[in-house]
Amino acid sequence: MGAESIMKFEKLKELLVLLEKPRHWIQVGAPFLILGLVLVVFYYCFCGSCRGRRGAKMMKAPGRDYRMARPLFESNPRGYFRGLRADRIHFR
Incomplete structure (x- = not known):
């Protein structure tokens, strides 16, 4: 060795x-x-x-200081802005 x-x-x-x-x-x-x-x-x-609870994409809410689900806004943007001006959100 x-x-x-x-x-x-x-x-x-x-x-x-x-x-x-x-x-x-x-x-x-x-x-x-x-x-x-x-x-x-x-x-x-x-x-x-x-992403939100269900995996939805989130976005900054237009005219407000919080986040919201993008599909909710995209489904009815006209209703969102109507509700924004009336101080409540109208989604249908």
């Missing part, structure tokens, strides 16, 4: 020692798991807020 064979054997022995310690793998993997969880929560909380 040469020096290279002994070095390979020592490296293999170190690897086996690391594999026997699950705590090491928890410490190594925990930051990646936490980062993945934060990204998933961020996506569902902030990127998913662009």
